[in-house]
Amino acid sequence: MLVGYDTLIVMLALTGIFAFSFYVVLMAGQLSLGQAGFASVAAYTSTLIIPEEPLFGALSPVLVGIPFAMLVGALAAFLLGLPVLRLRGVYLAIATIAFGEVVRIYMTSAEWTGGARGLRLDKWVTPDLAWILLFVLMYLFWRLRPSRTGRAFAAVREDELAAGSTGIDVARTRMMSFMASGAIAGLYGLLYAYFVRRIVPGTFDFSMMLDGLVTGVVGGYLVFFGPLLGGAFFTLVPEAQRLVGLEAGWIHPFVTSALLLLVILFLPGGLSSLITRLGATRRRPIPERPWSELAPKLDPLPERGTPVLTLSGIGKDYGGVHAVRGVDVTVTSGEVLGVIGPNGAGKTTLVNMISGLVPPTEGTGDVLGIKLDGSGRVHRFAKAGVSRTFQHSKLFDRLSVLENAMVGTHVVTRSTFLRRLLWLPSARRDDRAAMAQAMLQIQRVGLGERAHLTAAELSYGDQRRLEIARALAAHPTLLILDEPAAGMNHVEAAELSQLIRSLADDGITVMLIEHNVRMVLDTCTRLVVLNFGEVIASGDPESVAADPAVIEAYLGSEETQKEKAHE
């Protein structure tokens, strides 16, 4: 067992560093547990290149190993990530644990690793080195969180589907967090080995992984100093127990576990959430600034009348259920196209195909230059100019209204993380431009006063409005609204109708799915009616509303029409 204050001080830093390798995946919502494996691979391979003598006669030779171990850890994570990052949740956890076990078994049986007896090393890790590295990591994560990349991580954690629809490359973001986790775990493995002066396969086992996970979760993964708090908890609680004589037998694990349980049960965001909660009570509305001047310069929208969407015989089959069949539709710029039809008519499936969420099983289509052949991933549709809202709001609940809309600016802003590390003024300008673009849209939907609240704190109607603001923040050419007025009263629906018309006046093409017939008739320039997946009528709102086939299939009797109009 390690004793002495030097040891305690170094272990505090090392535990914090290891917790960061969990933090970075949890931050992106991934339950990945291969860190002990990455640490092991990196530590063992580093021993092959680290010289035995000090560098230039004075510097710790571990300095050579640091970039090497991080590279090896990241590479191992990349290679493992290629097959396993298709998995999510508990399946990802199992696959990554299995990787750790495979590494351990290999290291035990290989000759170059010294087998089960391991290798003896020199002690090259000092408290200064460990703490400097921990502070470097804290700095990186402090600068990452409010950057465009940090928001992408948070968005992927909160809702992958919505993140993809705002133009974030979800697969890439997950891989980035996975590789960063591998790099940090590699760093930890190296430092640990050269601190305890020994490397044996048993060190990097399941319990190391579990300790790291607990430290990451207890510290919390929403704020950059979470791992430090987690590390302190994990290292100091046993130490405090030792000091007060609670060390013997079962008392030690019992007290530690009870404290852990308390943190996990009553502080789901970890210890760091205590501090953010204090901050939350001090949140104030965002002060007014000249947002239009600060906003980014955006490309003009296509000329009125330019084709935006062309569908030809498009259809989607769900194992025998023809959700959509043989739909031919052309939409041109500046139109407000209403898509109506009874429940289950295929409206959502149709817009899911247009926004790249599901590939069609028949027909061809083109939306803003992207072919609907199943090859384009969701974020590409967003990049091309397709933005959408969902039938059931998909907001990033734990992010603020402003942050939600800022995620929406992903496709019209540039990455700022690396420039933020260097405090470059251009990064500040770009971040401010993203904020301005987001605030303008938030104000446009009438949420300016509530920009500082979290999305979860909003009323249902406001959440629907926020989803529209987030979609607008991407400066879309085609805006798809899936039942945006659901749950709104007729005054709110009328306001929404006015907003949609003003968006069309600005040149945005809108596709509106809505059950509120009055609103559809008031808002749209053209209607398409679906029934059992097929188009049964299309044309200007008045003639469609008068079409007997439509009345029969959807609008029903006059009484039902009135009811629907008041929904």
Ligand SMILES: Nc1ncnc2c1ncn2[C@@H]1O[C@H](COP(=O)(O)OP(=O)(O)OP(=O)(O)O)[C@@H](O)[C@H]1O
């Ligand atoms: N993922 C899926 N798997 C199997 N069937 C599906 C799936 N998604 C939709 N369907 C089926 O496809 C048909 C069309 O559904 P869709 O949700 O597109 O209709 P909708 O017009 O949007 O309905 P609503 O107005 O109730 O939202 C329905 O019969 C539905 O059950």
